[in-house]
Every structure is written in C-alpha cells, then in structure tokens.
Amino acid sequence: MSIAENSNILISIVIPVKNGGRWIERCISNIINQSLFPLSEIIVIDSGSTDNTIEILKKYSVQVHTIQPEAFNHGLTRNKGVELSTGQYVVMTVQDAWPADKHWLQKLLDGFTDDLVAGVCGEQLVPHTEEFSPLEWHVPQTDTKVKRYHFNTAAEFQQLTPNEKRRAGSWDNVTAMYKKEALINIPFEETVYAEDVIWAVTALKSGYALVYNPTAIVYHHHFESEEYTYNRTLLGLHYRHKYFGTAYREATPSRKLLRLKRLLFSGLPPAKIIFWLKYYFNKRKQARAAHKTFTSLSLQRTDTRINGVGFGPQKNGM
Known part of the structure; x- marks a missing residue:
C-alpha cells in the first residue's frame, strides 16, 4: 500500500x-x-x-x-x-x-x-x-x-x-x-x-x-570473504573496546564442538560439509589475525588505523 x-x-x-x-x-x-x-x-x-x-x-x-x-x-x-x-x-x-x-x-x-x-x-x-x-x-x-x-x-x-x-x-x-x-x-x-x-x-x-x-x-546471514571477515572483526574489536571496554572472546571449546556436531549431523552431502568446514576455519583464521593486529596497536594508533578500514561494496547496503 x-x-x-x-x-x-x-x-x-x-x-x-x-x-x-x-x-x-x-x-x-x-x-x-x-x-x-x-x-x-x-x-x-x-x-x-x-x-x-x-x-x-x-x-x-x-x-x-x-x-x-x-x-x-x-x-x-x-x-x-x-x-x-x-x-x-x-x-x-x-x-x-x-x-x-x-x-x-x-x-x-x-x-x-x-x-x-x-x-x-x-x-x-x-x-x-x-x-x-x-x-x-x-x-x-x-x-x-x-x-x-x-x-x-x-x-x-x-x-x-x-x-x-x-x-x-x-x-x-x-x-x-x-x-x-x-x-x-x-x-x-x-x-x-x-x-x-x-x-x-x-x-x-x-x-x-x-x-x-x-x-x-x-x-x-552474510557469506563473508576473508577480507570482509578480517575488516569486520577488526572494526568490531575497536568499537566494542571503545564503547563497552570489552575485549575479544574466543568461543569456548564446548561451543566449537557443538557447532561441528551440528554440521556433521546436518544431513548435508559430504562435499557440502567439507565446503562449510573450510569456510569456517578460514573465518576463524581471519578473526584471529584481526585480533592479533588489534592487540598489537596502542589505543591511539587503533583510532587512526581502524577508522580507515571500510567494508567496501560488500557491506554497502547490508
């Protein structure tokens, strides 16, 4: 209407x-x-x-x-x-x-x-x-x-x-x-x-x-490229620290295991399971890399560097 x-x-x-x-x-x-x-x-x-x-x-x-x-x-x-x-x-x-x-x-x-x-x-x-x-x-x-x-x-x-x-x-x-x-x-x-x-x-x-x-x-749901995951995680860490004072939290082993069990028993074909496993581990790799970058910078440098990181066309409108 x-x-x-x-x-x-x-x-x-x-x-x-x-x-x-x-x-x-x-x-x-x-x-x-x-x-x-x-x-x-x-x-x-x-x-x-x-x-x-x-x-x-x-x-x-x-x-x-x-x-x-x-x-x-x-x-x-x-x-x-x-x-x-x-x-x-x-x-x-x-x-x-x-x-x-x-x-x-x-x-x-x-x-x-x-x-x-x-x-x-x-x-x-x-x-x-x-x-x-x-x-x-x-x-x-x-x-x-x-x-x-x-x-x-x-x-x-x-x-x-x-x-x-x-x-x-x-x-x-x-x-x-x-x-x-x-x-x-x-x-x-x-x-x-x-x-x-x-x-x-x-x-x-x-x-x-x-x-x-x-x-x-x-x-x-976002299907994320490795670059997108890295940038999103880095920006998220910055703003989470700036406004809440919280730090990066790695998923607990039990939570990771639950996710893997959910995938293995999802009923998907083996090829799909392998695809999503690779996707998941690549995302975790980029998230850890972003965390390493964030913790290596001083807060002042973080404000300068991170505010220059954008999502580009993938994030635009999403």
Whole structure:
C-alpha cells in the first residue's frame, strides 16, 4: 500500500540497498506480509546498484531514492531515510534480511510501553536451510524475555561493568524500530561501522530507555570473504573496546564442538560439509589475525588505523 492509498502512515521501514537482486524480493515480500503493513511505508535508498535490484523494486509499492555510491555511509544514509519518512516510528533493516513471521513489526511496536522508550531491538538468526552454514544455524531460544534498559544519568551507565554495558548497548540495525522523534534528537553518526551501537550508547547516556525483544526475529546471514571477515572483526574489536571496554572472546571449546556436531549431523552431502568446514576455519583464521593486529596497536594508533578500514561494496547496503 502506498502513501497515496493511505495517508495514515504509522511505520516507515528504511532499507539501504546496493546490488541486492539476490535477496531484495524475499526481504520486501515478507515485509509486505506483515500484519501492520497497511499502516506502513517502505523507503529504499539505493547507492548505485548495477544488477537487477531496481527492476525488482518496480514490482512493489516502495519509494526508491538513489544516491551516488561514494555518498553511502552507514550513519548518514540511514539519516536520509529518516528525513524521507512520514511515520511516527522508523524501522531499520537490511536488504538480505527477512522477517521470521508476519508479526515482526507488531512485536517491535509493542515494546514502546512508555514515553522514555526511544527504540526496540529484535534479534537476527541464521535459519536452518542449506543456503547457509550449519555451523551458524541458530539454536532454540532459551531466553525470550523482553528486557528494558534505562539509566538516569550518563555516569550511571559508565559505572556498569563492560559486559553490562555490552548487554545494554548491543543494538542492531538489522531489526530495530525507533521513535522518529528520538532519531531527530539523536541522529546516527557519520561512521564506517557500528552506527547502531554508537546511537544506542548515546541514547542511554541521554536518558532514553531501550527495549530488547528477542522474539522480533529476522533471518539474516552474510557469506563473508576473508577480507570482509578480517575488516569486520577488526572494526568490531575497536568499537566494542571503545564503547563497552570489552575485549575479544574466543568461543569456548564446548561451543566449537557443538557447532561441528551440528554440521556433521546436518544431513548435508559430504562435499557440502567439507565446503562449510573450510569456510569456517578460514573465518576463524581471519578473526584471529584481526585480533592479533588489534592487540598489537596502542589505543591511539587503533583510532587512526581502524577508522580507515571500510567494508567496501560488500557491506554497502547490508
């Protein structure tokens, strides 16, 4: 349903895209099937797609706005989506994610239980399909409790332990809904990575409340090149340390064993199992290399070096 058909837009869904022809139809069609979609609009910001993304989008009642590839920025591009939105609430997601059920938007909206809540974040999971690595398939959720975080002062947040800060501020723009007013008051920063986490920490320090609903699920998975894994890990370590004070955590032996068992008993053909094993070990190799780089730098040099690392076209729009 377009704005012309319904001027009572409650929710604006912003999706940055680039060369998303492989995934975008799955994303859009599952959003259109949402129970709240009649009160919603979809705003796509395309940063120079050269595949069939635009042709696919023409099949749907979505707003498509184009920017130059070099103008893309994880924070500023999403701010552009907020400027274009007409809803009271703004949802952020990505081109290769899709809602797990038709009540995704409703579950996010239900989290706005009081005036202090600025945003509600869901959870992204890897579905159990042959398209994705069984090593990363999600396990059944054991904790589906909705959690609310609020601090009266910035100092109160700063007094938390690193892990407490991480739990409160591990925001995720793959599945998040915001009050538009909050995004106007605290826009996303210009950054190559972690615009969502930076925003969440700033919002918490500013007196807003944030809500996490693990049942507001989208399915999402990145097939990563070695370069992408290295850069993503390095940037993640930097921002995790900067905003939470936490360090790299290697998976426990029991967790690694569980992943391997999941792969071996996945029912996939032997060739596929070997493929995903190689993929997994290459990712671990690059993650360890990034950790070694990070720990070898002083914090001052880290700020200089890491802020220059970008994801390039693989990350753009995802």
